[in-house]
Amino acid sequence: MRYRTLGRTGFSVSDIAHGLWGMGSWSDSDDRQSAEALQSATDLGCNFFDSAWAYGDGRSDRLLGAHLKKNAGKQLFAASKVPPLNRRWPARSSYKYADVFPKTHVLATADSICEALQQPVIDLLQFHVWDDSWANEPEFRETVELLKSSGRVRAFGISLNRWEPANGIAAIRTGLVDTVQVIYNIFDQAPEDELFPACREHNVGVIARVPLDEGSLGGKLTPQTTFPAGDWRANYFNPANLHATLSRVERVKSSLPEGMTLPEMALRFILSNLVVSTAIIGMRKQEHVRANIAASDAGPIKAALLAELKHHRWDRVPDAKTA
Numbered sequence: 394m395r396y397r398t399l400g401r402t403g404f405s406v407s408d409i410a411h412g413l414w415g416m417g418s419w420s421d422s423d424d425r426q427s428a429e430a431l432q433s434a435t436d437l438g439c440n441f442f443d444s445a446w447a448y449g450d451g452r453s454d455r456l457l458g459a460h461l462k463k464n465a466g467k468q469l470f471a472a473s474k475v476p477p478l479n480r481r482w483p484a485r486s487s488y489k490y491a492d493v494f495p496k497t498h499v500l501a502t503a504d505s506i507c508e509a510l511q512q513p514v515i516d517l518l519q520f521h522v523w524d525d526s527w528a529n530e531p532e533f534r535e536t537v538e539l540l541k542s543s544g545r546v547r548a549f550g551i552s553l554n555r556w557e558p559a560n561g562i563a564a565i566r567t568g569l570v571d572t573v574q575v576i577y578n579i580f581d582q583a584p585e586d587e588l589f590p591a592c593r594e595h596n597v598g599v600i601a602r603v604p605l606d607e608g609s610l611g612g613k614l615t616p617q618t619t620f621p622a623g624d625w626r627a628n629y630f631n632p633a634n635l636h637a638t639l640s641r642v643e644r645v646k647s648s649l650p651e652g653m654t655l656p657e658m659a660l661r662f663i664l665s666n667l668v669v670s671t672a673i674i675g676m677r678k679q680e681h682v683r684a685n686i687a688a689s690d691a692g693p694i695k696a697a698l699l700a701e702l703k704h705h706r707w708d709r710v711p712d713a714k715t716a
């Protein structure tokens with residue numbers, strides 16, 4: 394496992410890290426399987442875990458808390474997120490800041506997360522949605538400063554809306570944001586345009602999320618794949634998007650060098666960008682943990698392959714289902 398510095402937090406984090414969304418909120422999650430996946434990842438050197446209160450109303454935070462307790466003495470970093478009070482994803486500029494992240498809501502949720510994590514302080518607390526129209530709200534500044542001065546958090550970050558990577562740059566410029574979490578993968582390359590230069594300039598840590606495009610770049614989805622009603626993936630991989638995605642996945646596969654798997658290429662594409670501090674992957678199966686962590690050891694891909702993969706960029710606009 395290789396490690397990178399998470400921007401100005403100074404945390405030395407594994408470049409392949411664990412995302413816990415599926416463990417908290419997806420229909421086929423099993424706590425025992427999840428705990429085993431977290432342990433395997435940790436045993437193989439993964440030290441950064443991304444959770445959120447919204448992933449099962451504290452379920453993934455509690456799973457992570459139990460994991461941290463079991464591994465007390467190891468340097469592991471726990472990240473979680475405060476959900477918007479209005480429970481609306483994604484954020485919109487028409488929402489008033491005071492209806493989304495009022496101070497009382499943020500502090501109370503931070504306390505609930507601390508309790509679930511069984512930690513006196515949260516390494517990284519993120520806002521789960523963001524809109525840059527809020528960047529200069531006095532209550533935003535006051536809240537972030539209070540989160541830190543009260544000892545609740547070590548670092549603060551924002552998680553950017555799907556396919557809106559530039560909608561966070563004003564927040565970065567306030568100096569209040571230590572990390573951003575953004576969708577970045579072979580398809581979603583737009584963060585390279587404006588967001589990554591801003592992160593580099595302000596030494597903001599970059600957490601690349603959805604590295605496998607919710608699983609399509611794992612290569613196991615087929616035109617027949619369905620998800621149970623109520624599972625978010627049933628919306629995201631609706632027949633139209635599944636069809637469009639799978640034909641692009643087929644094209645990506647044509648770039649695969651001999652001996653390299655699709656998920657390996659997808660992860661090593663991300664790791665080839667040195668502005669990325671870590672890629673958080675949803676992985677509940679042991680075989681996925683092992684394969685993904687091996688991608689860290691293999692490191693960046695060759696320049697020629699990287700150049701070829703740039704052609705698979707797919708700029709998308711969220712609709713009601715994929716947002």
Ligand SMILES: NC(=O)c1ccc[n+]([C@@H]2O[C@H](COP(=O)([O-])OP(=O)(O)OC[C@H]3O[C@@H](n4cnc5c(N)ncnc54)[C@H](OP(=O)(O)O)[C@@H]3O)[C@@H](O)[C@H]2O)c1
Pocket residue numbers: 411412413414415443444521552553574602603604605606607608609610611612613656673674675676677678680681682684685
């Ligand atoms: N708004 C936000 O802040 C936000 C939104 C989305 C995601 N996130 C964060 O980002 C993390 C990652 O995103 P994600 O989990 O949604 O999507 P992802 O990492 O792109 O894909 C996860 C899917 O890929 C599968 N997979 C993992 N490794 C694989 C491999 N080697 N081969 C084939 N399939 C593989 C997983 O299967 P198994 O799980 O069955 O192993 C799972 O179905 C989340 O867990 C969460 O922490 C944050």
